Amino acid sequence: MTESDQAEKSSAGTAAPGQFGQLLSDNGIESNRLPDSCGVETIEVDRQQLENAVQRLRKSPEAVLDLLLAVSGVDSPESYDSVYHLWSTSKSGELVIKVRVAKSEVAPGELPEVPSLARIWSAANWHERESYDLVGIRYSGHPYLRRILNPWNWVGHPLRRDYKQPVDALNDKNPVSFR
Amino acid sequence: MNSAVFEIGKFARLTLLWLCIIFGAVWGVSWSIGVLLPAVILSQSGESGRFWAQLLQALVPVVAVALFVPLNTCYMVLAERRLLALFTVRKGPNRVGPDGAFQTVADALKLLLKEEITPRGADLLMYTLAPVIFFAPSIIGVMPLLAAVSGNHPLFTPVNLPTGVFYILAVSSIPVVGVVMGGWASNNKYSLVGALRSAAQAISYEIPLLLSIITVCLLAGTLDFVQIADNQRGSLLNWNILGGGALTHLGIGSPWWSIAAALLLAACCILLFALYVICACAEVNRTPFDLPEAESELVSGFNTEYSGIKFAIFFLAEYTNLFIVSTFAAVMFLGGGHAPFPGLEDACISGLRGLLAAWFGACTPFQLGWLVNSLVNPATVSQVFWIIVKSYALVWFASLIRATLPRLRIDQLMDYSWKRLVPLALILLIAVTFLKELV
Amino acid sequence: MVPEMTEELRANKLKTDEMLINMGPQHPATHGVLRLILKLDGELVKHCEPVVGHLHRAQEWQGQNRTWFQYQALIDRVDYLSGMFTSWALARAAEKIDDVKVPLRAEYMRVIVAEMNRLTSHLLWLGTFGIDLGAMMGLPFYPFREREELLDLLEAIAGQRMMFNYIRIGGVQNEAPPGWFARLFKFTGSFPDRIDEYEAILSNNPIFLKRTKAVGILPRKLAIDYGVTGPTLRASGVALDLRKVKPYSVYDRLDFAVPVCNRDGDTYDRYMCRIIEMHESNKIIRQCIEQIPGGTADVLREKRKACSACGKANCPHCGGDLAIMVKKQNAGLRVKAGEGFAAVESPRGVLGCYIISTGSDTAYRIKWRNPSFSNLAVLPELLLDHQIADIMAIFGSIDVILPDVDR
Incomplete structure (x- = not known):
């Protein structure tokens, strides 16, 4: 439980920026600090700034967040989140970046758009495809945005809260049935 | 440890059982077609039956091979599976028959009853011909070996060609045609890649193989299997693997260069054998x-x-190919049907003769003595016994290799042949030519 | 007049078609159901696209539609060769959110079973790696002999051979049966010799060296760029082992080394890394057996029998750090609201679990960060311009488990 030792509990999003948030604001990139997730600094970055911010965090010698662990799509009550877990291979730094697209901004029938990191960070490629597949976040600029876990002709995004299952994937007459 | 010994005992029992089945059957059928039936025909119809009697005798090698090949494969597959199990701390097939002795028979029956599928887009004619072309050479290839195996038994003498070695080498290059045909006709990319690999491999490894065989023929001075085997009579030191008798000529008074040449020749021949096994x-x-x-x-x-x-x-x-290759090696390098130590062969023969006399002595009153004697000829039995031991030892050695080594990659395979084996074979050929004269 | 045979002309004349070939989903060497769409030029791979998802079982969907208690039993299937680690990742993430302090004895038990699980996983990998390289018959069965012993032990303690469901949120499921520790200790005594046996077959085998050395070199930068972790990354020279870098559980009390290669790793380095890791895991298990508070299960059982104050919270033998479970395991299991990410070092790399909980009996979102998923993504880069036979060697050496990729 060594990670939680240096955890400073912050109560609201208006708290003072943490180590990485400070680094970003020093470089002129705005970020919004969110409640820490179990002692790990969590920031929200505007989607236009995402690419910039990630590049900065990856390259700058103080941070060296060079390991993109995962890109998770989350269908939150108010927004679609794309969550990036960054680690450092040479230092002990950890950071969670969230990019939020409010549900009110997304037109019905459209998918929320978040800029893709796949061009600059190969690790993001498959994770973004997975997030697109399961949660339905469109990563603009992705080189090969295609369903990865579900069949290529699958309808819907299963991890959406409003997702309706096909009646019975094994036995019915629906077109994606396995029979 | 104990269980391993136990398993080895089981394996020995299985081997014994199967050898009795294989050679008993081949022996019995050959004898009844080649000796018993002609005798009966001749005694019934006299001179007019001579043609039929001769025809039957001529058929013996064919029948023997047709019987031997499937039975032998049954045993070899079973032996390989049991041996692999032994090498890899498992039990192996042990359910069908006593200790799983008839597992391969059941497997063969299963294969015969299975549905035969022809893939869509396959070239049906080629697809059907491929296994035939692959299989035919191995049947033809066994023939000249029969004489060597049976110690030039009169029934098998007709198939002993004076150029038997040459004949087998020629025949053994046909199967690759079957492989390529099968791979191409299957309309499957994996098959095609496999077939092309096979073609490349067969061509590259045939050259060092040929060179090593030619070198042995050079040493023996003949292409006749029976003669090659006979040249190695006597003892271990006369075997081609140790220079084909170069060591036995040495005495106290031999000049130093003769001793050195003989030793070098033996070393070269051991290398040749290794080369042969690899190829x-x-x-x-x-x-x-x-x-x-x-x-x-x-x-x-x-x-x-x-x-x-x-x-x-x-x-x-x-x-069958594996068996041919092993028997070939046994004849070419390991003294054919001759025992490794001088006294052993004679002891075998005289012991058998004694046994026969004790068992079948009672038959002589009925004038059947010569029939029995042609069924169990002690000299032939001893020959067959030794050559079987040697061939199957090599087959088991192949199983050991299979249980140990990973597979080479295709480019490494070609490199190995063209850059290592072919030069080595050429060097050995030249070395043996000169050393042979120096001994 | 015959035109002169220029280099260009020759190249045009010898131009061959590329062959498109599907390797998998049913293929003996794709470790499950991976489909590789390969573009081959002769035997050389010119392009490779992995198609995954054939084993997708909607584990994340089930995570948010099953109760915590139900879901614990399912997650061993995420990576069926190292079920302990998936359980552990989920338990750690949930415990972090829930602020649960896991008792020390339970932590030691977790480390023991997890390291055993690492051994079984590496042993299976070693066997299948042999198969991938064409040692179809011999090698695979020797590691399986030892794996069988370990699986018997794991079955004795968890009740199952593969889907253990042993590490739970708040501790571990049960105490070891009588004689278990003695058996395990005896096994760890003989195991290093067994590893030497495997090495005797492979490590100096010229064919093996030819097939693995300088094949599938994974440069350090590329590995980090793709998020490759585990032995595959360490073989490429990055010392990222969570047990050392971010020590969790009781790993900081244990003495073990992490093998790191000092150059860009090839297939052989990845093999060697795992071999050394097996030695280290064996060491860890031995240390844990010696250090575990309360002694082995048999000793503790005797002490508890003799202890009259049994059942009281302040009993030195029964409560506190000697308990193995601090949360009630029933359908009412709940995790406080919050979000958190926890990772463990699985045999394949960083196995992470990202949980968003709203405090109800199911999770709001569970996201798995599977090492195989990221490790597999680098495969097309590694395969480029290698031969068909090397596909198996390289794919085997990065040790991908398809259910772990597809979830």
């Missing part, structure tokens, strides 16, 4: 060189699409 493994597609099949890469290589009896024929041919 033979490649020729019959055994592990480290099983690239045409390469299960983990090409699913099953050239025979991926084959099923049922066609697959069975491929399987049969592969194991």
Whole structure:
């Protein structure tokens, strides 16, 4: 439980920026600090700034967040989140970046758009495809945005809260049935 | 440790059982067609039956091979599976029959009854012909070996060619045509890759194989199997693997260069044998060189699409080829049907003779003595026994290799042949030519 | 007049078609159901596209539609060769959110079973790696002999051979049966010799060296760029082992080394890394057996029998750090609201679990960060311009488990 030792509990999003948030604001990139997730600094970055911010965090010698662990799509009550877990291979730094697209901004029938990191960070490629597949976040600029876990002709995004299952994937007459 | 000894005992029992089945059957059938039936015909119809009697005798090698090949494959597959199990701390097939003795018979029956599938887009004629072309050479190839195996038994003398070695080498290059045909006709990319690999491999490994065999023929001075085997009579030191008798000529008074040449010749011949074993493994597609099949890469290589009896024929041919290659090595290098130590062979023969006299002495009153004597000729039995031991020892050695080594990659395989084996074979050929004269 | 045979002309004349070939989903060497769409030029791979998802079982969907208690039993299937680690990742993430302090004895038990699980996983990998390289018959069965012993032990303690469901949120499921520790200790005594046996077959085998050395070189930068972790990354020279870098559980009390290669790793380095890791895991298990508070299960059982104050919270033998479970395991299991990410070092790399909980009996979102998923993504880069036979060697050496990729 060594990670939680240096955890400073912050109560609201208006708290003072943490180590990485400070680094970003020093470089002129705005970020919004969110409640820490179990002692790990969590920031929200505007989607236009995402690419910039990630590049900065990856390259700058103080941070060296060079390991993109995962890109998770989350269908939150108010927004679609794309969550990036960054680690450092040479230092002990950890950071969670969230990019939020409010549900009110997304037109019905459209998918929320978040800029893709796949061009600059190969690790993001498959994770973004997975997030697109399961949660339905469109990563603009992705080189090969295609369903990865579900069949290529699958309808819907299963991890959406409003997702309706096909009646019975094994036995019915629906077109994606396995029979 | 104890369980391993136990398993080895089981394996020995299985081997004994199967050898009795194989050679008993072949022996019995050959004898009844070649000796008993002609005798009966001649005694019934006199001179007019001579043609039929001769025809029957001429058929003996054919019948013997047709019987021997499937039975032998049954045993070899079973032995290989049991041995692999032994090497890899498992039990192996042990359910069908006593200790699983008839597992392969059941497997063969299963294969015969299975549905035969022809893939869509396959070239039916080529697809059907491929296993036949693959299998035919192995049947033809066994023939000249029969004389050597049976110690030039009168029934098998007709198939002993004066150029038997040459004949087998010629025949052994045909199967690759079958492989390429099968791989191409299957309309499967894996098969095609496997077939092309096989072609490349067969061509590259045939050259060092040929060179090593030629060198032995040079040493023996003949292409006749029976003569090559007879040249190695006497003891271990006369075997071609130790220089074909170069060491036995040495005495206290021999000049130093003669001793050195003889020793060098023996070393060269051991190398030749190693060369032969390596190339033979490649020729019959055994592990480290099983690239045409390469299960983990090409699913099953050239025979991926084959099923049922066609697959069975491929399987049969592969194991028969392995046996031919082993027997070939036993004749060429390991003294054929001769025992490794001088006294052993005579002891075998005289012991058998004594046994026969004790058992069949009672038959003589009925004038059947000569019949029995031609059924169990002590000299032939001793010959066959020794050559079987040597051939199967090599077959088991191939199983050991299979249980140990990973597979080479295709480019490494070609490199190994062209850059290492071919030069080595050429050097050995020249060295043996000169050393032979110096001894 | 015959035109002169220029280099260009020759190249045009010898131009061959590329062959498109599907390797998998049913293929003996794709470790499950991976489909590789390969573009081959002769035997050389010119392009490779992995198609995954054939084993997708909607584990994340089930995570948010099953109760915590139900879901614990399912997650061993995420990576069926190292079920302990998936359980552990989920338990750690949930415990972090829930602020649960896991008792020390339970932590030691977790480390023991997890390291055993690492051994079984590496042993299976070693066997299948042999198969991938064409040692179809011999090698695979020797590691399986030892794996069988370990699986018997794991079955004795968890009740199952593969889907253990042993590490739970708040501790571990049960105490070891009588004689278990003695058996395990005896096994760890003989195991290093067994590893030497495998090495005797492979490590100096010229064919093996030819097939693995300088094949599938994974440069350090590329590995980090793709998020490759585990032995595959360490073989490429990055010392990222969570047990050392971010020590969790009781790893900081244990003495073990992490093998790191000092150059860009090839297939052989990845093999060697795992071999050394097996030695280290064996060491860890031995240390844990010696250090575990309360002694082995048999000793503790005797002490508890003799202890009259049994059942009281302040009993030195029964409560506190000697308990193995601090949360009630029933359908009412709940995790406080919050979000958190926890990772463990699985045999394949960083196995992470990202949980968003709203405090109800199911999770709001569970996201798995599977090492195989990221490790597999680098495969097309590694395969480029290698031969068909090397596909198996390289794919085997990065040790991908398809259910772990597909979830």
